Amino acid sequence: MPDSGADFGPDFGFGLYLHWPFCTRICPYCDFNVYAAKARDTEPLIAAMIADLDAHRRRLPDHPGLDSVFFGGGTPSLLSDRQMAQILDKVNDAFGIKPDAEITLEANPNDVVAATPSNWAAAGINRVSIGVQSLQSQALAFLGRDHDSAAARQAIADVQAVLDNHSVDLIYALPGQSPDGWARELREVIALGAPHLSLYELTIEERTAFGKRAARGDLVPLEDDDQADLYEVTQSICDEAGLPAYEVSNHARAPEYESRHNHIYWASGDWIGIGPGAHGRLTIDGHRFATEAARRPADYQSSPIPTETKLSRTDTAREFLAMALRPVSGLDLERFERLFGASAPATVLSDLISNGFATIEAEKLKLTATGRLVADYIAAQLTPHA
Numbered sequence: 594m595p596d597s598g599a600d601f602g603p604d605f606g607f608g609l610y611l612h613w614p615f616c617t618r619i620c621p622y623c624d625f626n627v628y629a630a631k632a633r634d635t636e637p638l639i640a641a642m643i644a645d646l647d648a649h650r651r652r653l654p655d656h657p658g659l660d661s662v663f664f665g666g667g668t669p670s671l672l673s674d675r676q677m678a679q680i681l682d683k684v685n686d687a688f689g690i691k692p693d694a695e696i697t698l699e700a701n702p703n704d705v706v707a708a709t710p711s712n713w714a715a716a717g718i719n720r721v722s723i724g725v726q727s728l729q730s731q732a733l734a735f736l737g738r739d740h741d742s743a744a745a746r747q748a749i750a751d752v753q754a755v756l757d758n759h760s761v762d763l764i765y766a767l768p769g770q771s772p773d774g775w776a777r778e779l780r781e782v783i784a785l786g787a788p789h790l791s792l793y794e795l796t797i798e799e800r801t802a803f804g805k806r807a808a809r810g811d812l813v814p815l816e817d818d819d820q821a822d823l824y825e826v827t828q829s830i831c832d833e834a835g836l837p838a839y840e841v842s843n844h845a846r847a848p849e850y851e852s853r854h855n856h857i858y859w860a861s862g863d864w865i866g867i868g869p870g871a872h873g874r875l876t877i878d879g880h881r882f883a884t885e886a887a888r889r890p891a892d893y894q895s896s897p898i899p900t901e902t903k904l905s906r907t908d909t910a911r912e913f914l915a916m917a918l919r920p921v922s923g924l925d926l927e928r929f930e931r932l933f934g935a936s937a938p939a940t941v942l943s944d945l946i947s948n949g950f951a952t953i954e955a956e957k958l959k960l961t962a963t964g965r966l967v968a969d970y971i972a973a974q975l976t977p978h979a
């Protein structure tokens with residue numbers, strides 16, 4: 594436990610998430626707060642973000658320097674390297690960025706190929722997460738992506754020429770995808786050498802274009818059992834290749850390549866959310882606050898200060914539980930007891946262990962690969978009833 598004795602807050606990591614809401618094309622499966630890029634003057638949005646940042650600093654006068662900055666979206670690789678450097682300068686002026694902080698940029702392959710990743714590195718980026726999604730042009734076309742297989746491969750090579758610390762994102766469990774087909778593609782990606790992979794199953798959200806196609810019967814999602822088979826294939830191939838899961842969807846060759854930013858979320862650290870629709874979690878005077886910024890860029894530009902909601906102790910504990918079950922490092926049962934004011938239900942724990950969903954080591958509840966597949970269900974089971 595950190596020195597302060599707190600069970601959440603900046604002792605567990607302090608990060609900043611910046612949401613850049615524009616994309617050159619809106620993908621049919623995307624449920625994020627995104628808008629078509631078009632030809633826009635983006636300077637007013639950056640000015641609003643800086644005002645938002647300064648307001649956060651006034652709200653958090655005693656918070657320490659940042660362990661992590663994450664440019665997410667949307668497509669933050671549409672920012673110029675000058676804009677990235679300008680934002681990072683302002684962030685550093687406001688909060689201080691620790692010398693060893695992780696500074697991640699999510700990048701679209703086309704932007705990697707068109708830009709020069711060395712300019713990103715010069716602007717301060719030290720980790721790039723490449724939205725490859727697939728190495729197959731046909732799958733990329735189905736996903737509505739604006740890059741093809743050649744751009745995906747080129748982007749990985751271009752990033753690797755500049756930065757060791759990088760990640761490749763893939764989407765699997767596409768309609769009709771077979772375990773053999775996925776296994777071939779995953780092995781091919783692993784052979785390209787990225788030290789970190791984020792592997793997400795395609796989820797069909799109701800309000801997306803895919804959701805509407807599914808409602809009409811024009812798109813048939815993979816059955817749950819077939820998805821589970823692909824998940825098993827994923828775990829065994831990544832284990833064999835030395836890229837074990839360190840969280841439900843994330844795999845790393847060594848601990849130094851694990852996403853420090855995501856660890857802040859899983860550990861119930863604090864993070865500032867900057868940009869349209871961004872969410873944050875802040876600890877002030879021992880209380881946990883959820884922040885949320887206006888979703889539409891125009892609304893955010895006219896009023897960049899987020900709304901702030903004080904979370905109850907129970908909501909804080911529930912969030913802690915849901916997040917702490919995800920990484921393989923496991924859920925600290927003593928912290929659970931302090932936050933909920935009750936220990937984890939013994940019968941649920943023994944059922945989880947006897948059914949192969951979890952183990953307990955050194956007061957940490959660690960989900961197995963099968964358990965991680967149903968982490969949300971397990972969180973609901975473990976929640977003490979009022």
Ligand code: SF4
Nearest residue numbers: 616619620623666667
């Ligand atoms: S590029 Fe990413 S954020 Fe943008 S629409 Fe596609 S999936 Fe969503």
